[in-house]
Amino acid sequence: MLKVVILAAGKSTRMKSDRPKVLHAIAGLPMLRWVVEAARALSPDEIIVIVGHGAEGVRKEFAPDKLTFVAQEPQLGTGHAVLQARAALAGAGQVAVLCGDVPLLTADTLKRLAECHRDARAAATVLTTVLEKPAGYGRILRDERGSVKAIVEQKDLKPGQERISEINSGTYLFNGPELVARLDRLTNANAQKEYYLTDVVHLLAQDGQSVAAWCCEDSREVLGINTRRELAACDKIAxxxxxxxxxxxxxxxxxxxxxxxxxxxxxxxxxxxxxxxxxxxxxxxxxxxxxxxxxxxxxxxxxxxxxxxxxxxxxxxxxxxxxxxxxxxxxxxxxxxxxxxxxxxxxxxxxxxxxxxxxxxxxxxxxxxxxxxxxxxxxxxxxxxxxxxxxxxxxxxxxxxxxxxxxxxxxxxxxx
The missing domain is CATH 2.160.10.10 (Hexapeptide repeat proteins)
Structure with missing residues (x-):
């Protein structure tokens, strides 16, 4: 059984808007609509949307879509967001986690991520890409065999790590039981005092579990939206x-x-x-x-x-x-x-x-x-x-x- 979790609770402070960020339009459709339609390419048994800021507006917009909505209050990070959905994830053999503010991700890329996850027999597979200017994104740390051993957020980078050009897209495919078992082990011992979902990757690697990565060649697919300028850029691409x-x-x-x-x-x-x-x-x-x-x-x-x-x-x-x-x-x-x-x-x-x-x-x-x-x-x-x-x-x-x-x-x- 495959379930998809879409993170859509963010307040969108930098957008300077009263409207929930995921309801801002990309090529005439709410950006969350693009993510939901891409997720459906995986033929999931359930799509779970984590809502927070402007939750009622999001629920109303997507009422006909038969989605499951889970509230995150307060918003304490991506790991905390997925933790709120733990009950809904019961029985899921696989869990895909997508970001509601990354609307350009294509169905084809998600299918390739799923193929990579299956072929690698990994506990988790991370969608990555390579950027010439990776500032602002979490970096992918690999071991000597090329496996992913950790993801380090921008504010937690150690000297030298800022030169790493492979970045985390925020899109993952987990084995469901492995993900759920580690959610309670997350801590907020980091610069932002948040519970990072990326720490699940580190915990899996520490426990000897395989973590794979699929590198998306078109980095535009993983562009996130946090400002009006980024909204306009993604709208033009779409x-x-x-x-x-x-x-x-x-x-x-x-x-x-x-x-x-x-x-x-x-x-x-x-x-x-x-x-x-x-x-x-x-x-x-x-x-x-x-x-x-x-x-x-x-x-x-x-x-x-x-x-x-x-x-x-x-x-x-x-x-x-x-x-x-x-x-x-x-x-x-x-x-x-x-x-x-x-x-x-x-x-x-x-x-x-x-x-x-x-x-x-x-x-x-x-x-x-x-x-x-x-x-x-x-x-x-x-x-x-x-x-x-x-x-x-x-x-x-x-x-x-x-x-x-x-x-x-x-x-x-x-x-x-």
Whole structure:
């Protein structure tokens, strides 16, 4: 039985935020979400999240995920955190320990760590990496055979040890009984007066148990987040991964470094995304579309095939039918467009009345003239048309095959 423990109780003092650190977003998703999804690649029997600062917010955000939450109060170190989960670890043959603020760790790396642990028949396996500038990280000490004998935190380094470039990522895989048996032996006799999980490694080595290490080649995977600057750096890396996946799937991103695309976005092949476009988590875009430049597609947007969402168009909870086009300078909020709809420049779907949001429906082959304001709730029928600068009041639906003009809108002509 494999159980995963995710350490997510930190207060995030250096983030200077009232929000729990693990709920800050990386590419549109809470950083803890990235860690949970990576952990699931190990097919664990249970995922245990250690919570502390802002615990209720974390529980609420992840309520649908069937995670086990264990409180750590007060926060007295990583070893103390795992100790709080001792009861939940009963019966676990293996225990993986991950950090909730290390969101770039991939499922592939965790699988390789598990393979290393199995092949080495180790009591514990540590995920490490090599850094040119290792300051701030715990260092890996090895014996003459190359086995890990200890992990020394930055503040406890002895002279000369600061030159060690192999660092601890904070990710481990333990044999469950070996881990649990040593949690009570941890002490806080160190510079920070905390109970270090890293001391379990030292205790295992002292007891003659084998401790292995898997060195992660891409050191970016183990980047931890403690400041807003580190948050921004990890966010950029995560979004680059998203763009790479889209391009590998047949999407053209003309200027990848200047496209803001969050995780969970789905885009069909042969769609082109122009520079300075923002596409938020959950957006779906079909095939052969043109998106941007300077477009802003917010959550809830679904774009069909052969569509255009052009310059300075913002969408929110918008369903855009096949072959429909909004070329530039429009706001489409809480709206459903049929097939082959044309949205003129400057069109505003006024979805909010100051108290609540309302829906707008625009039928197939409708033509919305430049500067039109559609005051929701309202419907424009199939092949309906508005003249330039028309204001269609709420509940004043435009029938099929009808042209309206003016403010407020009046019928100009009914098409044959």
């Amino acid at each position: 979004r680059w991964r998203v763009v790479e996946q889209l391009m590998a799937g047949g999407v053209t991103v003309l200027d990848p470094e200047n496209a803001y695309i969050e995780a969970g976005v789905k885009v069909g092949r042969d769609t082109t995304i122009y520079p300075y476009t923002a596409i938020h988590a959950g957006v779906q875009i079909g095939e052969r579309c043109e998106i941007g430049p300077y477009a802003h597609l917010r959550s809830g947007t679904v774009v069909g095939n052969d569509c255009k969402v052009g310059a300075f168009v913002e969408t929110k909870n918008a369903k855009i039918g096949d072959e429909s086009k909004a070329g530039h300078l429009a706001y489409l909020g809480d709206v459903t467009l049929g097939k082959d709809v044309n949205i003129g420049a400057g069109t505003i779907v006024a979805n909010y009345d100051g108290k609540q949001k309302h829906k707008t429906e625009i039928g197939d082959e409708a033509f919305i003239g430049c500067g039109t304001v559609l005051v929701a709730p309202v419907k424009v029928g199939k092949r309906g048309q508005t003249g330039a600068n028309t204001v269609v009041p709420k509940n004043k639906d435009v029938p099929d095959d009808t042209i309206v003009v003016g403010a407020p809108a009046r019928v100009l002509k009914r098409k044959a």
